Amino acid sequence: MSERSDKIGKTNLSDRSMDIAEVLKLADDLLFTHTGDRLDHLQETIIKGTLQGQKYAKIASENHLSEGHVRDTASKLWQNLSDVLGEDVNKLNVGSILEKITISNSVSSGNFISFHQLSICSERRRSPKSSPFSKQTETKPNLDLDTAPAITTFYGRTEEINKLKTWIIEPHTRIITLLGIPGIGKTTLAIKLIEEIPDQFQYIIYRSLRFCPNIDTFLTDLLQTSFASSTLPNTLDQKITQLLKILRQYRCLIILDDLQMLFQPGQFAGQYQAKFEGYYLLFKQIAESSHPSCLFLISSEQPECLTSDRSKFVQVLKLSGLGESATQILKDKELLDEEHWHNLIKKYQGHPLWLEMTATMIHELFAGKVTEFLTYPSLILSNEITSQLNRLWIRLTDTEKQVMNYLAKQEDAVTLMQVLQLISHPPTEVLKAIQSLKIRCLLEDTPNCDRSSLLKINSILKSYITSHPSLPG
Structure with a gap:
């Protein structure tokens, strides 16, 4: 030798x-x-x-x-x-x-x-046998992104991108949940992330749960379409087992969007509808099993099974507004009075969708003049913003609505004890409601100088509630 x-x-x-x-x-x-x-x-x-x-x-x-x-x-x-x-x-x-x-x-x-x-x-190799995973190539990942929305603009989020990349690349996080109020840019961030890490996975798959497929339909589609499985098990347990085997054998990134559609409206946040309990079992097994893959969940509510999971293999990132990066939105919308853009961004929480909708309204009603728009003492919510908040409101419990109504009437942030004393529900129920509102990303939690928790809602939600006195709750 x-x-x-x-x-x-x-x-x-x-x-x-x-x-x-x-x-x-x-x-x-x-x-x-x-x-x-x-x-x-x-x-x-x-x-x-x-x-x-x-x-x-x-x-x-x-x-x-x-x-x-x-x-x-x-x-x-x-x-x-x-x-x-x-x-x-x-x-x-x-x-x-x-x-x-x-x-x-x-x-x-x-x-x-x-x-x-x-x-x-090399010129006379026999054809390889058929393989359920023969779509894999040596240089490029297998992409199943046909249903993913195309992104034409992307603003800021450098810190969030870097954090997600760290979670995915270094510790091989098994489940990442990306949380945020609707329109904050969760899906856009996830699609942008794919562009940043294409060489980290052998399979990259996107699915939306907007139309609520049952777990059996979802797994059948995933196994047959994304992984080209030639044989499909008959039972749900076997399908989950087959998927877990694939997740161990290949490094896969599976992005599931609109997860909140699986949860019960009118109940505290993150509770699965009975017919979707199979997803709970699937996520739990993915979180607890050893594999190099990553399940990336996008939701406006944190799923129940992951709320209390402190495993280093499960991470949660909650998105807030864009901050000064949102100025690019107003620039793209060709608004005037740039010196007042900061005030506009602050009023609308740096929320990208709310700012886009408001910028369109400023163009149509105020000829693009931000100064003239800001002369109105109260916030103006476009029809689109109001419709979006209506959909959020109907998902809340009666106790959550009472808490939101109380907070909307307060000039400043209030303590937890104040809320407990002034809401006409049992304290246990009120505490659950506050926790649920936080899971829905509807409450801002501000620490006080004595480290007690101060509660408040953002100005958009406050304006929505106070301008709609007929809202139930």
Whole structure:
């Protein structure tokens, strides 16, 4: 054995990434030619870690998997390579065996690889067997984004993008929930995020739950359309099991939008309708299972099963307004009186959709003059903003509506004790209502100097409630 071959046989390639890349490509080609299957993310990680002298425990720890799962996957991988090469392949010799084939290939014509009884002619490879996951390519992720909205403009959010990228890339977060009041820009941020991390996943999928598919319909569509599964289990449990297997085998990003549509209106936030309990079970299993994939949930209400989950594999990001980044919206809308844009942005909370709707109204009614619009003492809510808030209001419980009505009448933020004393509901019910309003992103929580919690609602919600005295509650 040459000195170079002996070195790889001792699994010491940490300083030779090109050699590791060559060996990974060779192993991938060998498996694909003879079985029709590509190396998945975990198999690549095992080979790379083995060549760098890592133990299974370290590979498992770095990828947030159990050592037993890594060991079982490695054992099957070595067996598959043994079947392909016609000799025993194991953790100790895989480096030297694959390196010898790489060296042999490097001095050949480039179209023919030969080692012992193995022959692979790149021009005459037989067609691989059909695989449920044969859509995977070596260079680009499989994208299933046909139903995702196209974004034409994007403002600010650098800090949020960086935080999401950190959660996704470093600790392999299993579930991320992106929360925020409707129109705050959650979906736009998620689509923008995809553009920032295309090489981090083998599958990137977007689905909206706006029309509330039941869990069986959702899983059937996902398995057949996104992963091209040729065989589909009959039961819900089996479909979830098959999806979890895919999430372990491949690094997938699945974005689920409009999650709040699964929750019960007129009840406290985040409670699933009975017919959608299957989603609760699915999310819970994804949060608790070891895998390298990420489920990205977009909602105006935090789901119940993730509210109390403090696992490092589950993260929540709540979106607020754009701040000064919103000036670009007003610039794009060609409004006048730029020196007063800051006041307009502050009045409408930096909320991108509210600002776009208001800017359109300023154009139509005030010839684009922000100064003239701001002379009106009270906030003016467009019909679109009012309609959006109507849809929010009807989802609230009676207790939540009473709390909102009380807060809308207050000039300043109030303490929790004030709310408890002045709302005509049992204290326990009021506390639940306040917690629910926070989950819906409808309450602003401001710490006081003595660290007690001060409660208030934003000026848009206050204007909506006080200008509609006939609202129930």
